[in-house]
Amino acid sequence: MRVPARIFATESLVEAIRKDQSVQQACNVAHLPGIVRASLVMPDVHEGYGFPIGGVAAFDLKEGIVSPGGVGYDINCGVRLICTHLTKEDLEPKLKQLVHQLQRDVPAGVGSEGAIFTLNDRDLDEVMVEGARWAVKRGFGQEEDLAFTEAGGALPGANPDAVSPRARERGAPQVGTLGSGNHFCEIQLVEEVFYPEAAEAFGLGLGQVTFMIHCGSRGLGYQVCDDFLDLMRLGAKKYGIDLPDPQLVSVPVNSPEGERYLGAMRAAANFAWANRQVIMALVEKAVARVFGGDRRTLGFRLVYDVAHNIAKVEEHLVEGKKRKVIVHRKGATRAFPAGHPETPAPYREMGQPVLIPGDMGRASYVLVGTEKAMAECWGSSAHGAGRMLSRTAARRAAGRRNLVKEMGEAGVVVAARSPKTLAEEMPEAYKDVSLVVEALEEAGLARAVAKLRPVGVVKG
């Protein structure tokens, strides 16, 4: 190992972490050329393709590498949180109607398409360069949303020409679709506030209704990852990179292959931001249809949108000196502290919102980034609850249970297209997200702002 692997977790979580290969994977990452400081592991870590999910690793721009496995298959999988002025009392009589309206308006499921229209090549190029701004230009949401989206909803340096025809073909009909697996659109209530000043700045008050969207770059990002894993299998050999695990395929970040991957990854990331921007507009339409009024009267506003599968060139302080590195966050959320120029102006005194979705039965959390996260983890934090059961184990454990009925009795209205997906995503399949939040706070990597309780869920 060139650097240590560093695990941030509490004792109860370490027990879960030891059950899979995630620690070994974090150690493998520490072997890669140009890794700076440490291979970092967040408390919600679990096993992934090569790199663990819940891992953060930064590499030198000259001697370092870039690796598709360090970003993940779902490029710019991320979370978008929307607040409203609606209250628990407003919601109660209309909850079922709203869930069904959302299910009608937001396409979900494997291979889902048709939210807007199948994009032609020119439009798709624009989506991949402009990201969320493309959607706003086409009438999906407002200019103001962009300021509350990480990176303004588009990374510069996207190269649509590096995205294969097959990836384009898969992405063209999928802008504005949720997908499947752990992706969702939830109706939530602000159940607890831990840090009132930050909650107020973010627009989150007790009993308020929020909407959370969790999804990524759909088939387009998947195909980009797959294409470059293939291409880099040759590249790793060509550049003589020693890999402790073949799944860590990497090339020098400054090689033609590295540049090309980054161009394609940024294009896919921008596609994902456009996707979440369109979905937000579909949610807005559904909410307005059920409650009447418009964005302004509903207080419908973007709190924040974060990526949790991405690689970014960032400037950080290393041994007292400013240095640019390429930070791979795979199942890890950016968590910049107060005062950082990339934090939206209205939040600057608090820090960047960190959105951590939990399972559909328990809770999701809003936290805020800290100086310690910046100093020790490249401004990063955890991204979710972390699986406890594999998809197969979860399906087996669910057996013939009627999860829609069970969730309903527990106060959560669920509309899922696939019972199989629902079984894989049942609450028991996940660790308690509260334990992850507790570990983050104890480690000082984020500060809890508010707890959100799901009351309506739309899934693929």
Place this chain on the structure above:
DNA sequence: ATGTTC
């Protein structure tokens, strides 16, 4: 996560 194995 993924037109869930071109």
